[in-house]
Amino acid sequence: MAQPSSRAELKEYCLKQLGKPVLEINVDDDQIDNLMDDAIQYFHEHHFDGIDRVFLKHKLTPATKDTLTQAGVSTTTSASVVGAGLSTIQYTEGVNYLPLPDTIIGVNQVLKIDQNTISAGLFNIKYQLFLNDVYYYGALDLLNYSMVKRYLEDLDFLLNPKTQVRFNKANHKLYLDVDWNNVGQNEYLVIDCFRILDGADAPKLYNDSWLKKYLTALIKKQWGMNMMKFQGVTLPGGVQLNGRQIYEDGVQEIEKLELKLRTDYELPPMDLIG
Numbered sequence: 001m002a003q004p005s006s007r008a009e010l011k012e013y014c015l016k017q018l019g020k021p022v023l024e025i026n027v028d029d030d031q032i033d034n035l036m037d038d039a040i041q042y043f044h045e046h047h048f049d050g051i052d053r054v055f056l057k058h059k060l061t062p063a064t065k066d067t068l069t070q071a072g073v074s075t076t077t078s079a080s081v082v083g084a085g086l087s088t089i090q091y092t093e094g095v096n097y098l099p100l101p102d103t104i105i106g107v108n109q110v111l112k113i114d115q116n117t118i119s120a121g122l123f124n125i126k127y128q129l130f131l132n133d134v135y136y137y138g139a140l141d142l143l144n145y146s147m148v149k150r151y152l153e154d155l156d157f158l159l160n161p162k163t164q165v166r167f168n169k170a171n172h173k174l175y176l177d178v179d180w181n182n183v184g185q186n187e188y189l190v191i192d193c194f195r196i197l198d199g200a201d202a203p204k205l206y207n208d209s210w211l212k213k214y215l216t217a218l219i220k221k222q223w224g225m226n227m228m229k230f231q232g233v234t235l236p237g238g239v240q241l242n243g244r245q246i247y248e249d250g251v252q253e254i255e256k257l258e259l260k261l262r263t264d265y266e267l268p269p270m271d272l273i274g
Contacts, residue, residue, distance in 0.1 A: 004212070005203035007036060014216040018223065027223050035218040042258075043211050044105065044196040046266045050205075051105065056191040058098065060183065068096045069180040096180065097173040098189075106194040107167040107174060210265060214257045221250030 004010040011032055018025050044050040100107075166175040174191070199205045206212075224247025231243055 004206045006206060007033075007199070010206040010212065010215065011036065013212060014219050017212075017216045018220060025219070025223055026226050027219055031222055032219060035222060036215055039211060039215040039218055040199070040205075042214070042261075043205075043208070046261050047208075047210065048265060048267045049208065050197055051194045052197060054193060054195045056100075056104075056193060058189045058191065060185060060187050060189065062185045065180060065183065065185055094175065094177065097175045100167070100172045100174050100191075100193070101195075102172055103195045103198065104172065104193050105169045105196055107165055108192040108194075110165050110174075110176060111190040111192065210257065210261060214254070214261075217250050217253035217257060219250075221247055221254060224248070224250055 002013070004013045014032075015025050164177040166177070167173070176189075197205055224243045224245070227241055227243025228247060229243070230241045
């Protein structure tokens with residue numbers, strides 16, 4: 001039980017940390033289940049071990065392409081603008097999207113792989129330059145090599161820009177801002193994205209040291225909240241309940257653990273240029 005590998009074992013571990021069975025933990029099972037869901041969700045959103053980077057492959061069949069091409073656009077009409085001389089202005093936007101699984105919480109980019117991309121590898125200028133540079137590696141000027149490499153990367157970005165995507169985990173809709181008429185049939189889309197770690201596939205999730213402490217603190221806070229209404233009640237033997245102290249201790253532990261997560265276990269944000 002010191003190393004829980006399931007929800008039930010994690011729940012029992014946290015209750016024992018709070019004093020069970022010596023003490024009666026006055027928290028309902030449904031409350032603990034809700035707190036566990038909140039703790040795991042917070043773990044998925046902030047801990048670097050809470051997600052996996054995956055590449056999902058999707059084949060654009062003729063039926064899929066026809067649906068994306070003929071879905072149409074959405075029209076939005078704005079109110080009048082003072083001084084513009086126009087009563088109404090209409091805007092259109094594409095409403096074509098690919099539905100992603102609920103376990104996906106972020107998308108980095110979408111890569112398009114087709115036969116032209118694969119067959120052009122041997123005759124690609126970047127491939128030929130790299131091949132010659134490796135051959136003359138002993139006399140290669142690394143500074144010149146890095147400058148030429150950066151120039152080719154910028155040129156490739158201008159000639160073949162990456163697909164612009166929009167994604168929100170609240171609706172799990174992946175919008176691709178492309179002209180679907182120019183996309184060939186039976187091509188593949190490779191989606192570079194992040195998927196939450198499933199405890200059923202990775203039982204060691206429930207044994208994470210931070211998660212165990214965090215859920216214990218959440219249960220302590222709920223325990224104190226449940227007992228605060230009995231504040232000042234004297235039990236047999238002269239013992240008085242102090243639910244507010246239990247509640248405040250839980251709040252302080254939660255704040256410390258969330259700060260530790262943000263400073264020690266969360267991935268740093270990417271740099272912004274420009």
